[in-house]
Amino acid sequence: MTAVGQSVLRKEDAKLLTGQGTYVDNLHPAGTVFVSIVRSPYAHARINGIDVSAAAAADGVVGVYTGADLESLWSGGLPCFWPVSDDIKLVKHLPLATDRARYAGDGVAVVVAETRVAAKDAAELVQVDYEPIPSVTDVEAAVADGAPLVHDDAPGNQAYTWELVTGDVDKVFADAAVTVKERYRQQRLIPTAMEPRGVLCEVNAAGDVTVITSTQGPHIMRTAYTLVLGIPEAKIRVIAPDVGGGFGSKLDVYAEDMIVIGLARKLGRPVKWTEERSEANVATIHGRDVIQEIELAATAEGKITGVRTRLRAAMGAYLQAVTPGVPLLGAWLYAGCYDVQAYDFHCTGVFTNTTPTDAYRGAGRPEATYAIERAIGALARQVGKSAVEIRRLNFIDSFPADIASGLQIDSGDYHAALDKGLEVLGYDAVLAEQADRRAANDRKQLGIGFSTYVEMCGLAPSRILGALRYGAGGWESLSVRVLPTGTVQVMSGTTPHGQGHATTFSQIVADRLGVEVSDVEFLSGDTAVVPTGMDTYGSRSLPVGGVALYHASEKVVAKAREIAAHQLEVAADDLDYEAGRFSVKGSPDKGMHVKEAAYVAWTAHNLPDGMEPGLEATYVYDPPNFSWPSGCHIAVVEVDTETGDVQLARYVAVDDIGNVINPMIVDGQVHGGIAQGVAQALWEEAVYDEDGNLLTGSLLNYLVPSAAELPSYELDRTVTPSPTNPLGVKGVGETGTIASTPAVVNAVLDALEPFGVTDIDMPTSPERVWRAIQEAKR
Amino acid sequence: MKQIAVTVNGTRHEAEVEPRQLLVYFLREQLRLTGTNVGCDTSSCGSCTVLLDGESVKSCTLLAVQADGHEVTTIEGLADGDTYHPMQQAFHEHHALQCGFCTPGMVLAAVSYLKENPKPTEAEVRLALEGNLCRCTGYHNIVKAILAASGAEA
Ligand code: FES
Ligand code: FES
Numbered sequence: 001m002t003a004v005g006q007s008v009l010r011k012e013d014a015k016l017l018t019g020q021g022t023y024v025d026n027l028h029p030a031g032t033v034f035v036s037i038v039r040s041p042y043a044h045a046r047i048n049g050i051d052v053s054a055a056a057a058a059d060g061v062v063g064v065y066t067g068a069d070l071e072s073l074w075s076g077g078l079p080c081f082w083p084v085s086d087d088i089k090l091v092k093h094l095p096l097a098t099d100r101a102r103y104a105g106d107g108v109a110v111v112v113a114e115t116r117v118a119a120k121d122a123a124e125l126v127q128v129d130y131e132p133i134p135s136v137t138d139v140e141a142a143v144a145d146g147a148p149l150v151h152d153d154a155p156g157n158q159a160y161t162w163e164l165v166t167g168d169v170d171k172v173f174a175d176a177a178v179t180v181k182e183r184y185r186q187q188r189l190i191p192t193a194m195e196p197r198g199v200l201c202e203v204n205a206a207g208d209v210t211v212i213t214s215t216q217g218p219h220i221m222r223t224a225y226t227l228v229l230g231i232p233e234a235k236i237r238v239i240a241p242d243v244g245g246g247f248g249s250k251l252d253v254y255a256e257d258m259i260v261i262g263l264a265r266k267l268g269r270p271v272k273w274t275e276e277r278s279e280a281n282v283a284t285i286h287g288r289d290v291i292q293e294i295e296l297a298a299t300a301e302g303k304i305t306g307v308r309t310r311l312r313a314a315m316g317a318y319l320q321a322v323t324p325g326v327p328l329l330g331a332w333l334y335a336g337c338y339d340v341q342a343y344d345f346h347c348t349g350v351f352t353n354t355t356p357t358d359a360y361r362g363a364g365r366p367e368a369t370y371a372i373e374r375a376i377g378a379l380a381r382q383v384g385k386s387a388v389e390i391r392r393l394n395f396i397d398s399f400p401a402d403i404a405s406g407l408q409i410d411s412g413d414y415h416a417a418l419d420k421g422l423e424v425l426g427y428d429a430v431l432a433e434q435a436d437r438r439a440a441n442d443r444k445q446l447g448i449g450f451s452t453y454v455e456m457c458g459l460a461p462s463r464i465l466g467a468l469r470y471g472a473g474g475w476e477s478l479s480v481r482v483l484p485t486g487t488v489q490v491m492s493g494t495t496p497h498g499q500g501h502a503t504t505f506s507q508i509v510a511d512r513l514g515v516e517v518s519d520v521e522f523l524s525g526d527t528a529v530v531p532t533g534m535d536t537y538g539s540r541s542l543p544v545g546g547v548a549l550y551h552a553s554e555k556v557v558a559k560a561r562e563i564a565a566h567q568l569e570v571a572a573d574d575l576d577y578e579a580g581r582f583s584v585k586g587s588p589d590k591g592m593h594v595k596e597a598a599y600v601a602w603t604a605h606n607l608p609d610g611m612e613p614g615l616e617a618t619y620v621y622d623p624p625n626f627s628w629p630s631g632c633h634i635a636v637v638e639v640d641t642e643t644g645d646v647q648l649a650r651y652v653a654v655d656d657i658g659n660v661i662n663p664m665i666v667d668g669q670v671h672g673g674i675a676q677g678v679a680q681a682l683w684e685e686a687v688y689d690e691d692g693n694l695l696t697g698s699l700l701n702y703l704v705p706s707a708a709e710l711p712s713y714e715l716d717r718t719v720t721p722s723p724t725n726p727l728g729v730k731g732v733g734e735t736g737t738i739a740s741t742p743a744v745v746n747a748v749l750d751a752l753e754p755f756g757v758t759d760i761d762m763p764t765s766p767e768r769v770w771r772a773i774q775e776a777k778r
Numbered sequence: 779m780k781q782i783a784v785t786v787n788g789t790r791h792e793a794e795v796e797p798r799q800l801l802v803y804f805l806r807e808q809l810r811l812t813g814t815n816v817g818c819d820t821s822s823c824g825s826c827t828v829l830l831d832g833e834s835v836k837s838c839t840l841l842a843v844q845a846d847g848h849e850v851t852t853i854e855g856l857a858d859g860d861t862y863h864p865m866q867q868a869f870h871e872h873h874a875l876q877c878g879f880c881t882p883g884m885v886l887a888a889v890s891y892l893k894e895n896p897k898p899t900e901a902e903v904r905l906a907l908e909g910n911l912c913r914c915t916g917y918h919n920i921v922k923a924i925l926a927a928s929g930a931e932a
Contacts, residue, residue: 007873009870009871009873010870010873012878013869013870013875013878014870015878016875016877016878016881017853017862017866017869017870017875017878017881017885018813018853018854018856018857018862018866019811019812019813019814019852019853019854019882020813020854021812021813021815021878021879023812023815023879025806025812025816026806026812028810116803116807117796192913193877193879193913194815194817194823194825194877194879194880194911194912194913194914195815195817195877195879196816196817242877242878243877244815244817244877244878244879245876245877245879245913245914247913276819277817277818277819277820277822277823278819278820497877498876498877498878498914499876500876664873665873667873667918667919668873668876668914668915668919671915671916671917671918671919672876672913672914672915672916673916674916675915675916675917676913676916698818698819698820698822699818699820699822699823699911700820700822704911704913706904706907706908706909706910706911706917707903707904707907707908707910707912707917707920707921708904708905708907708908710904710916710917712900712918712921712922713916713918736916
């Protein structure tokens with residue numbers, strides 16, 4: 001039986017189920033000192049002075065440092081790797097602010113103490129002389145005339161402008177029988193990985209720096225530490241131990257890492273920082289916060305001909321690693337899975353006095369999907385078609401598909417996914433119940449919402465990333481080593497934080513090399529063990545890393561074939577290969593297993609002339625295209641029309657992610673993604689008050705859903721293998737989040753259709769729903 | 779400092795603690811039992827859930843001194859040697875964990891809940907888990923695992 005395609009139970013569970021996880025805060029080298037960071041309570045304030053004397057004199061304190069004290073440790077500021085345009089304002093972002101704090105949470109000083117508690121207590125004693133100045137937290141207010149400037153060198157708070165125009169958009173709109181124009185607000189979200197961040201640094205006498213950090217990107221961090229701190233990259237070892245979720249928020253290059261590393265070098269002791277949750281809500285990146293305008297041009301029947309989009313995207317106070325690029329990750333997707341001729345996307349990045357935004361699960365693609373999936377609903381209303389009819393009329397239906405925005409979709413079958421979604425839902429029965437409730441004027445109305453999505457993930461090829469000015473490549477490096485006794489090591493440049501790489505990748509190798517899944521040891525997340533990699537984001541691990549692993553395994557097989565042929569004294573072509581065993585064509589008894597070849601390769605007593613000993617191979621894979629998952633998600637909500645309360649009654653997800661390696665793990669990714677997308681639709685929102693204080697600063701007021709608010713999900717799949725890679729796989733890490741938000745909001749609007757409600761902002765709280773009903777009644 | 783005696787996973791510990799020391803930090807920092815995680819500072823997430831005399835409590839809401847004279851079970855003490863507790867086994871079989879950070883708290887909360895209500899419905903399980911947040915699994919498989927552990931048809 002092949003391992004690929006099976007729901008192999010996870011190898012990684014044993015340690016996590018028994019409390020043996022190695023999350024950063026669990027690690028505690030002897031002599032460790034602890035860091036607590038003093039953060040600005042003001043959204044915008046001049047720093048006129050800092051008095052550290054009381055803190056420095058407190059019990060257990062090792063040292064107290066201001067930004068000025070540490071400025072010599074860092075060469076410039078934290079890097080932004082994605083300067084998207086010529087007009088971008090690459091503002092200075094120091095790990096600790098020196099002259100001005102630009103958001104509530106901006107770090108201004110740091111306390112080092114012998115214990116966690118002593119550091120925290122002493123931080124309270126640091127006296128900062130702040131002079132509050134006017135601030136702006138709202139993206140539209142920030143571009144208004146006379147708005148306070150977050151950076152003096154960014155007039156109008158404009159960070160950049162970027163556009164993508166194809167086809168004769170003006171003509172298409174002029175010729176259109178029907179147009180719709182909609183405006184949507186993507187509220188600000190707080191990623192909330194359950195493990196807050198942490199970083200621990202040790203420096204030995206030779207100056208070798210070991211950083212253990214809760215990151216999605218140990219290799220990217222190693223490079224970033226060199227850029228910011230000037231430490232030779234070869235002297236740095238970065239370890240991502242067990243990481244308790246990321247969702248993009250642990251991909252960033254953070255101030256605290258620089259502070260901890262700098263202090264460890266300065267003090268010659270291990271230094272540790274562990275984020276608290278309420279600190280995480282201001283100090284770890286936020287997501288979304290975009291105002292979207294979308295216009296569709298269409299024929300009288302509702303066939304879309306053109307799409308025009310205008311975005312104002314909040315950057316927050318600074319540009320983090322890929323902040324400016326997040327809207328671009330959705331820039332090609334504002335026509336969704338629909339066939340259009342003309343396309344116009346324009347985005348303005350805007351500074352505000354808020355926590356910086358950056359890539360949060362889906363990054364740009366949930367925003368795009370939300371806009372087009374809601375706008376097509378508006379179009380359906382206008383032309384009098386159902387949500388299903390309007391989609392069928394507009395679906396792209398031949399593949400590969402060159403889309404108006406300029407890229408090529410690898411494969412898909414959008415009608416098939418919609419068919420299956422309707423079948424799983426039992427559409428007719430739900431429609432009938434909805435009709436009954438409408439007829440009965442039931443207090444609780446049903447709504448059915450659709451989201452037929454396509455997304456682009458894998459974030460490669462490197463050539464395209466380069467053309468977009470992205471600061472890194474899109475390749476991944478995987479190595480396979482067969483040890484002398486036949487067990488296998490996989491060295492992976494992409495590293496997990498819950499996705500189950502160890503199991504999935506072992507399945508791929510097990511099949512190629514004819515070994516058991518349990519014979520494969522998966523190694524990652526330590527730059528001393530796996531020196532090369534591009535890490536984990538953008539649903540890239542399988543479609544980039546997994547494919548690299550396939551190719552590396554094939555290289556191992558090719559070498560083993562040469563060894564086997566030499567041993568068996570036949571030509572390499574005269575060998576069949578199946579399930580790890582080479583056999584001589586015509587005499588299948590004569591053969592050799594890859595494991596045996598590994599032993600021969602290790603003794604090297606009798607190898608073909610010129611062959612290097614050992615049986616291992618590395619493959620660095622740079623995909624020829626993005627991977628394009630698609631599917632049909634359908635939400636059914638029950639809305640209490642008297643209280644405005646929305647219950648998610650059912651959720652159907654049919655995804656097409658190409659071939660599936662481990663269905664159980666894939667389903668788990670979809671489940672978690674759905675929950676996060678539903679949460680944006682119904683509950684989550686980061687709110688600032690008019691003075692720039694974050695009102696949702698803890699888990700008491702930032703509403704991450706529990707099991708009690710969510711249903712079980714009904715999952716199914718269609719499969720159109722990706723033709724661009726030999727595994728036929730696509731990414732799955734973000735599909736649920738990308739697809740689910742518009743499905744739920746469309747369902748809420750559908751429930752409110754009898755009241756004439758056609759628009760509502762997220763999250764669709766009881767108050768918003770209730771108000772929408774009242775206003776529509778007027 | 780106060781002197782306390784707490785039995786943790788069957789082992790009696792006598793220790794000096796600061797009166798304001800939370801139980802979770804006593805476990806993590808003094809006993810170095812780091813399986814109990816800290817996910818928030820507002821008693822909201824349940825990552826720190828342990829059993830106190832067999833019942834689940836959020837160990838960030840208790841002072842170490844309040845555990846004086848009591849028995850605490852943490853995730854490290856749940857399995858029977860190399861054999862998983864049935865709830866751990868169910869979480870494994872139903873893929874009820876991804877990053878694993880919420881898992882110790884989830885498992886212990888579930889163990890305690892099934893003692894109270896051995897044959898719950900799905901809706902009851904969901905309600906019972908209200909105080910335990912998971913950001914990875916969307917709860918689907920956690921609920922399935924707990925129902926399976928209860929012997930219900932999943
Ligand atoms: S750490 Fe105890 S409830 Fe969050
Ligand atoms: S498994 Fe990651 S938070 Fe639950």
